[in-house]
Amino acid sequence: xxxxxxxxxxxxxxxxxxxxxxxSLKRATEQGQRGVKAPLRGFQKALDTLDADRPSSARNVQVxxxxxxxxxxxxxxxxxxxxxxxxxxxxxxxxxxxxLRTQLAGLTIYDRGIGQLLAGKAEQARRTLKAAGRxxxxxxxxxxxxxxxxxxxD
Numbered sequence: 001x002x003x004x005x006x007x008x009x010x011x012x013x014x015x016x017x018x019x020x021x022x023x024s025l026k027r028a029t030e031q032g033q034r035g036v037k038a039p040l041r042g043f044q045k046a047l048d049t050l051d052a053d054r055p056s057s058a059r060n061v062q063v064x065x066x067x068x069x070x071x072x073x074x075x076x077x078x079x080x081x082x083x084x085x086x087x088x089x090x091x092x093x094x095x096x097x098x099x100l101r102t103q104l105a106g107l108t109i110y111d112r113g114i115g116q117l118l119a120g121k122a123e124q125a126r127r128t129l130k131a132a133g134r135x136x137x138x139x140x141x142x143x144x145x146x147x148x149x150x151x152x153x154d
Contacts, residue, residue: 022089025082029096029150032075039068055118062114069107076100092149099142106135 046064051057079097084090113128 021083022085025079025084025089025093026150028078028082029147032078033147033151036068036071036075039064039071043068058114058117062111062118065107065111065114069104069111072100072103072107076104088149092146095142096146096150099139099146102135102142103139106132106139109135 043061043064046057046061049057050061076097079093079100082093084093109128110132113125113132116125116128
């Protein structure tokens with residue numbers, strides 16, 4: 001009998017639903033932004049030093065891209081794990097997740113373009129990197145309003 005009760009207790013504890021709370025969503029957003037800050041700076045620094053004639057600079061960009069992609073994925077996962085209790089925050093959460101997923105897609109395309117550059121396919125890499133830039137522009141538009149809503153001072 002105690003084994004059944006223990007099993008039921010463990011199942012109940014493991015399947016606890018996320019509590020809809022705007023404050024926890026706001027905290028997840030703030031923590032996600034802090035987690036992305038350093039990899040983003042590294043990515044920007046690597047881009048500033050990118051030289052198509054120096055493979056080592058392209059490898060630095062590739063490493064920085066992968067670090068940023070990991071940080072953005074963690075950010076998206078932490079926001080996805082939270083629920084919103086108000087309609088305003090629910091809309092902002094949805095827009096934020098859409099923007100983060102678009103940004104992840106852009107980083108994946110960017111990584112592919114850097115790989116093409118390293119493989120000596122400069123023209124193909126240029127087109128791929130241009131497509132990645134368009135994805136980034138799209139994600140910025142999606143993220144601007146959502147993050148502003150989620151971290152605005154009450």
